[in-house]
Amino acid sequence: MKVLVHICCAPCSVACIKELRSENVGELCGLWYNPNIHPFTEYKARRLTLVDYAKSIQLPLLTEGEYGLRYFISNIYPDYDNRCDFCYSSRxxxxxxxxxxxxxxxxxxxxxxxxxxxxxxxxxxxxRIARETGIEFLYRDFRPLFRQGQDEARELSLYMQKYCGCVFSEEERYRKKKKPIETKPEDEKK
Ligand code: SF4
Structure with missing residues (x-):
């Protein structure tokens, strides 16, 4: 079987590719197509990391699409909170x-x-896409391999991103870490 593997980032690909190779599913080819990753410097860093990593494991890789902030925003507007649906579907x-x-x-x-x-x-x-296109969707629940794959990616010194990808996920990631502004008792009276 020949399988096209959409790759969201190099660290997540480590355990997935290993697992599929260990299963001998057939020939694997990676595909980078991620217009959901922002800003541009982050997009470039993730893309370059994957290009280098794919070479190191002899994985054929297609790198397609461009930085897609405008495309992404125009397609999710104004329903920003349900953006993941479009994000998964489009990719x-x-x-x-x-x-x-x-x-x-x-x-x-x-x-x-x-x-x-x-x-x-x-x-x-x-x-759904498999039914519509007639191309098999090779479903696997890779989640039990997540920690192991991330640890291996760190050992390989791969660039590890800090948030999912879009500008909204970046905001959510760092807002959570922000400490609440401390107010003094005299401020509260104002
Ligand atoms: S949070 Fe992640 S999956 Fe959801 S839209 Fe943003 S980049 Fe895509």
Whole structure:
């Protein structure tokens, strides 16, 4: 079987690729297509890390699409809170389309390894696209491998991102860490 593996980032790909290779599922080809990653410097850092990592493990890799802030925002406006639906659909639809054009048999995604993603939504989205395109969605629950893969990525000194990808996830990540502004008793009386 020939499988196109959508890769969200190098660290998440470590355990997924290892697992698929250990299963001998067939020929694997990686695909970088992530218009959801912002800002531009972050997009470049993640993309470059994957290009280098794929070379190091002899994984053929297609790097497609451009930095997509405008595309992403214009498609999720004004329903910012439900943005993940579009984010998963757009990336998996593109992956299935490319798999079909390349005459491959199946597609999958490294998003299936993250315990922080909406796993069921990714699964349902992949299955829907498989029905629509006739390309098999190779579903795996890679989540039990997440910690191991991240540890290995750190040992390899891969660039490790601090947030999911879009500008909204960056805000959520750092707002959570922000300490509440301390007020003095005299301020509270004002
Ligand atoms: S939080 Fe992550 S999955 Fe959801 S829209 Fe942003 S980048 Fe995509």
């Amino acid at each position: 998996l639809e593109y992956t299935a389309k490319r798999a079909k054009e390349l005459n491959l048999d199946a597609f999958t995604t490294t998003l299936l390894i993250s315990p922080y993603q909406k796993h069921e939504l990714i699964k349902q989205t992949g299955e």
